[in-house]
Amino acid sequence: MNPTTELKIKQLSEKINHYNTQYYQNHLSEISDEEFDKLLAELQQLEKQHPQYAQADSPTQRVGGTVAKEFVQVRHRYPMLSLSNTYSAEELQEFDERVAKGLEQQPYQYICEMKYDGVAISLIYENGNLTKAITRGDGEQGDDVTANVRTIKTVPLRVVAADLPAYFEVRGEIYLPRESFDKINAEIEEENVMRAKQGRKTLTPLANPRNAASGTIKMLDSGVVAKRNLACFVYDLLGENLPFRTHEESLQALKKWQFNVFDDNRKVSNIGDAIAYIAEWETKRYELPLDTDGVVVKLNDKAQREQLGFTSKSPRWAIAYKYKAENEPTILESVTYQVGRTGAVTPVANLKPVRLAGTTVKRATLHNANEIARLDLHEGDTVFVEKSGEIIPKITGVDKTKRKPNAQPILYVTHCPECATLLVRNEGEAIFFCPNEKGCPPQIKTKIEHYVSRKAMNIDSVGGKTVEALFEKKLLRTVADLYKLTAEQIRSLDGFKETSTNNLLKGIENSKQQPFKNVLFGLGIRFVGETVAEKLADFFKNIDNLAKASIEELQQAPEIGERIAESIVAWFQDADNQQLIAELKQAGLQFATTDTPKVILGNQLVGKTFVISGTFKSFGREELKDLIEQYGGKVLSGVSGKLNFLVAGNEAGSSKLEKAQKAGVAIISEAEFKAMIE
Ligand code: IVH
Numbered sequence: 001m002n003p004t005t006e007l008k009i010k011q012l013s014e015k016i017n018h019y020n021t022q023y024y025q026n027h028l029s030e031i032s033d034e035e036f037d038k039l040l041a042e043l044q045q046l047e048k049q050h051p052q053y054a055q056a057d058s059p060t061q062r063v064g065g066t067v068a069k070e071f072v073q074v075r076h077r078y079p080m081l082s083l084s085n086t087y088s089a090e091e092l093q094e095f096d097e098r099v100a101k102g103l104e105q106q107p108y109q110y111i112c113e114m115k116y117d118g119v120a121i122s123l124i125y126e127n128g129n130l131t132k133a134i135t136r137g138d139g140e141q142g143d144d145v146t147a148n149v150r151t152i153k154t155v156p157l158r159v160v161a162a163d164l165p166a167y168f169e170v171r172g173e174i175y176l177p178r179e180s181f182d183k184i185n186a187e188i189e190e191e192n193v194m195r196a197k198q199g200r201k202t203l204t205p206l207a208n209p210r211n212a213a214s215g216t217i218k219m220l221d222s223g224v225v226a227k228r229n230l231a232c233f234v235y236d237l238l239g240e241n242l243p244f245r246t247h248e249e250s251l252q253a254l255k256k257w258q259f260n261v262f263d264d265n266r267k268v269s270n271i272g273d274a275i276a277y278i279a280e281w282e283t284k285r286y287e288l289p290l291d292t293d294g295v296v297v298k299l300n301d302k303a304q305r306e307q308l309g310f311t312s313k314s315p316r317w318a319i320a321y322k323y324k325a326e327n328e329p330t331i332l333e334s335v336t337y338q339v340g341r342t343g344a345v346t347p348v349a350n351l352k353p354v355r356l357a358g359t360t361v362k363r364a365t366l367h368n369a370n371e372i373a374r375l376d377l378h379e380g381d382t383v384f385v386e387k388s389g390e391i392i393p394k395i396t397g398v399d400k401t402k403r404k405p406n407a408q409p410i411l412y413v414t415h416c417p418e419c420a421t422l423l424v425r426n427e428g429e430a431i432f433f434c435p436n437e438k439g440c441p442p443q444i445k446t447k448i449e450h451y452v453s454r455k456a457m458n459i460d461s462v463g464g465k466t467v468e469a470l471f472e473k474k475l476l477r478t479v480a481d482l483y484k485l486t487a488e489q490i491r492s493l494d495g496f497k498e499t500s501t502n503n504l505l506k507g508i509e510n511s512k513q514q515p516f517k518n519v520l521f522g523l524g525i526r527f528v529g530e531t532v533a534e535k536l537a538d539f540f541k542n543i544d545n546l547a548k549a550s551i552e553e554l555q556q557a558p559e560i561g562e563r564i565a566e567s568i569v570a571w572f573q574d575a576d577n578q579q580l581i582a583e584l585k586q587a588g589l590q591f592a593t594t595d596t597p598k599v600i601l602g603n604q605l606v607g608k609t610f611v612i613s614g615t616f617k618s619f620g621r622e623e624l625k626d627l628i629e630q631y632g633g634k635v636l637s638g639v640s641g642k643l644n645f646l647v648a649g650n651e652a653g654s655s656k657l658e659k660a661q662k663a664g665v666a667i668i669s670e671a672e673f674k675a676m677i678e
Pocket of ligand 1: 080081082083084113114115116117119120121136172173235236296314315320
């Protein structure tokens with residue numbers, strides 16, 4: 001026993017917790033970041049030396065550090081229900097009439113709250129300590145994400161108060177503040193500039209704060225979660241025999257206990273005032289630090305709630321009013337056209353920048369020629385822009401009263417904006433195509449990008465910017481040109497030095513070992529995706545058999561229909577494509593399936609099935625796949641009940657993880673996989 005160390009740890013914890021509360025709950029910085037970090041480091045050090053004295057609510061838990069293998073499923077003591085939704089004031093009135101009828105003349109009040117657009121969470125406190133944090137899951141049971149939630153500064157780790165119930169649950173919504181979301185995406189963009197310069201693959205930015213929050217809370221490494229700056233608003237308190245009569249009292253208690261409760265909830269005595277609150281917050285909500293998608297109107301009195309009860313899915317005493325997607329007018333400045341890999345030409349509206357749902361919108365998709373005609377778009381039109389699913393904006397209508405009398409209608413281009421070829425449209429299709437497959441620059445470049453992509457030839461030393469630069473220098477016209485590049489030519493590109501040049505050439509050289517199915521997929525034959533390429537490679541064994549197959553013969557292969565067969569025959573009939581194959585053969589690519597058995601390294605994984613998700617430190621995904629097979633295991637493409645293991649790396653797909661957990665599949669880390677084959 002060392003009373004001084006124990007006391008020191010306790011005092012330091014209390015001190016840091018105090019600064020945390022002041023900062024995160026009361027927005028006060030009482031010490032500098034540097035001083036704060038110093039105190040935290042001191043505490044971490046002491047706890048490391050004397051773990052027996054670490055406090056249950058130690059602020060060091062906020063830094064994360066646990067790496068989970070998988071999330072354990074926990075049943076909710078009180079199910080997490082959903083709310084019935086409405087978009088109309090009339091339906092709110094009808095809800096109110098149902099409430100009034102159910103309460104038979106009693107007076108009643110509502111509490112109006114914002115509907116936070118994040119991830120629902122249930123926080124369990126026992127004797128004042130946060131003991132569990134569970135996601136909603138299917139409402140009946142969810143994932144134990146306690147280690148991750150402990151890193152969220154606005155969630156108290158310990159509640160100290162007189163008469164605190166021994167057990168209670170707090171329900172709330174975890175979110176990624178819009179500011180943090182923008183910061184993460186700015187960092188990704190910055191990183192991408194560097195990656196593009198080096199010709200490396202770029203990272204995908206986060207789609208929206210809600211997805212980012214839900215992906216983050218399902219990360220296995222809580223150290224990474226701690227860096228993401230998640231936050232939490234709470235909106236409900238549950239437990240047996242709680243001393244609160246109303247929702248208002250519950251919220252007041254939660255606030256007193258240092259939970260993050262929205263300051264502008266409002267108690268109203270009639271539905272008209274609730275509707276006024278909704279109207280007031282329709283635009284004010286964009287000033288909040290998080291996305292919100294509506295207002296929840298809840299009966300205040302708990303006894304009255306009980307009287308009304310629940311339907312099978314939702315309470316009869318609450319309703320969510322959802323705001324319609326925000327619609328803002330702005331000016332259409334121009335329409336430009338993007339040409340994709342297959343030659344599809346997509347129109348894009350360039351707009352006078354407008355604020356919409358908390359972000360600035362400059363462009364909107366117009367889908368196709370029919371859409372332009374449907375909207376009857378004219379130059380300089382005032383158009384209404386809406387964020388569909390809050391991600392890709394679209395134009396929903398035109399304010400024709402604002403149209404200038406001499407404004408000309410927007411006519412869909414007749415010729416390719418990139419190569420001036422006359423566009424064509426297949427019967428029954430809405431999209432126009434540029435048929436100049438071999439001479440149209442964006443088509444050539446995107447074909448090469450497809451060829452080098454991970455699922456095809458996996459030449460990750462060649463990124464979009466490198467393809468662009470090589471194309472500009474006329475060094476790259478077909479994928480076969482990749483194999484003719486010299487070190488001197490690459491060094492002549494901006495930003496390429498000795499190492500990057502060697503890496504690039506090494507990547508190209510290695511691609512010669514990619515299996516036939518990958519080469520086939522990389523060629524970009526219309527309708528020949530990854531799976532079709534694999535089936536064709538398996539069935540025809542080599543490129544010569546495939547090239548001479550007739551439409552009928554092609555249809556003998558599994559899953560090959562007429563449309564695919566016709567496309568393949570047309571592709572191989574083309575003289576340029578025949579030349580391309582000859583050059584690629586010359587370069588030494590794999591044009592036949594290797595029936596020779598794979599190298600066998602061991603039998604540890606015999607009879608076991610695996611799915612791979614995410615990225616790994618010690619190997620690429622293909623390498624991992626090979627390893628599994630070399631040790632006798634089998635790699636499957638999707639998660640199902642039959643699967644044995646999901647190998648989850650960094651940024652593993654949350655839907656795969658969720659599915660695996662539901663199906664009771666073991667989720668293993670990279671380290672655990674390594675241990676299996678050792
Ligand atoms: S009350 C019995 N209040 O909306 C249901 N829910 O459809 C109690 N949500 O996933 C829910 N903000 O996480 C309530 N102020 C708020 C809310 C809120 C967001 C979410 C909740 C749930 C969904 C309900």
